[in-house]
Amino acid sequence: MPIWKKASALFAVLLLVAASSACTFGGSSNTETVRVAEVTRSIFYAPFYAAVAQGFFEEEGIELELTTAWGGDKAMTALLSGGADVSLVGAETTIYVYAQEASDPAVTFAALTQTDGTFLVSREKLDSFSWEDLKGSTFLGQRKGGMPQMVGEHVLKKNGIDPHNDLTLIQSIDFGNIPSAFASGTGDFVQLFEPQATLFENEGIGHIIASFGTESGSVPYTGFIAKQSMLDENPEMLERFTRALYKGQQWVEQQPAEEVAEAIVDFFEDTPVELIAQVVERYHAQGSFATSPIVQEEAWDNLQLIMEEAGELPQHVDYDILVDTSIAEKVME
Structure with missing residues (x-):
């Protein structure tokens, strides 16, 4: 529903x-x-x-x-x-x-x-990034139907990525547990709010490579x-x-x-x-x-x-x- x-x-x-x-x-x-x-x-x-x-x-x-x-x-x-x-x-x-x-x-x-206030964080440090890099990956997204996920899917589609066919999209993890799931090894990419995105970058757990806010517009x-x-x-x-x-x-x-x-x-x-x-x-x-x-x-x-x-x-x-x-x-x- x-x-x-x-x-x-x-x-x-x-x-x-x-x-x-x-x-x-x-x-x-x-x-x-x-x-x-x-x-x-x-x-x-x-x-x-x-x-x-x-x-x-x-x-x-x-x-x-x-x-x-x-x-x-x-x-x-x-x-x-x-x-x-x-x-x-x-x-x-x-x-x-x-x-x-x-x-x-x-x-x-x-x-x-x-x-939007979320960022795309990769597990591996990428010297250059293309949205094509998400194809075939495991993507740890936000709750289905919530604004972060709606914006996330909008941005992926805008950049030629079908979020339900071009990658493995995980939406079953509670909002509060998404950062810990990524930190423990789930997903190649994750959509995160601040300050978790910057904290992960500071600690070397992940790397901010794109902004959903910038990509989706006002x-x-x-x-x-x-x-x-x-x-x-x-x-x-x-x-x-x-x-x-x-x-x-x-x-x-x-x-x-x-x-x-x-x-x-x-x-x-x-x-x-x-x-x-x-x-x-x-x-x-x-x-x-x-x-x-x-x-x-x-x-x-x-x-x-x-x-x-x-x-x-x-x-x-x-x-x-x-x-x-x-x-x-x-x-x-």
């Missing part, structure tokens, strides 16, 4: 819950508490953490209550059920919700990342999402939220990777600041961090193309239905 059907079945139940749930805010008259459910904890989200660490949300009168959901379905569950006011998650989840004819759809109002990979009712009823709060985020985006764009790493290191227990700096530099160099909160229409179209190609697009949805740039545009005036 396509992942969108499984996700849609879950969201259908959640929509019933969400219909009777109301978003609430705490704090004093001068400060609003905004509950944010992030899909995971990742250096990929550095501009957001930098905005927190630099006090930009405080400056806007916002106290964040940040929880890590560890999964796109869980992050969206928190939003739809009223357990979060804002969700940091992939834009594809809004399409799954919309496909269930939601009366209060989830809408992306601010961009955070604008490319995609609204992760952004801030709220229910339409929140956009209608509390745009002023979301404007302050987005202004704080934009300050963080601009700060990260202007600072050296080492300074960014120092600012966000407390968000990553047991991760050396030097490794964080390496990852920030790599993401910055390939343009993964959105430098403004505006989600571009071209990126939205590319997202749906990737989903459709993977057989995971329940229906095509116009950009202006599930993307609201009005707040971001106002912040940037």
Whole structure:
């Protein structure tokens, strides 16, 4: 069963819950508490953490209550059920919700990342690399139907590789166990997130040879999402939220990777600041961090193309239905 059907079945139940749930805010008259459910904890989200660490949300009168959901379905569950006011998650989840004819759809109002965040890592050091090198190999991919795997397959096809016939594709390993599986000898190539890709390269376990983010182009990979009712009823709060985020985006764009790493290191227990700096530099160099909160229409179209190609697009949805740039545009005036 396509992942969108499984996700849609879950969201259908959640929509019933969400219909009777109301978003609430705490704090004093001068400060609003905004509950944010992030899909995971990742250096990929550095501009957001930098905005927190630099006090930009405080400056806007916002106290964040940040929880890590560890999964796109869980992050969206928190939003739809009223357990979060804002969700940091992939834009594809809004399409799954919309496909269930939601009366209060989830809408992306601010961009955070604008490319895929995974890298192709080879076991052997290659003096030169061609995508043809993957033919006949064993490729350790990501979970079927997830955005990383959809992007991975899109990039392989773009480069003339049939992922289901030209190589042995392994998708049966849990996300958290993929790095250890590769380290223990499974696969000739693996698709990895950071900081694991850079860590493996530093330790000589593998070698980064290509970026799926660079190859796949601009995609609204992760952004801030709220229910339409929140956009209608509390745009002023979301404007302050987005202004704080934009300050963080601009700060990260202007600072050296080492300074960014120092600012966000407390968000990553047991991760050396030097490794964080390496990852920030790599993401910055390939343009993964959105430098403004505006989600571009071209990126939205590319997202749906990737989903459709993977057989995971329940229906095509116009950009202006599930993307609201009005707040971001106002912040940037």
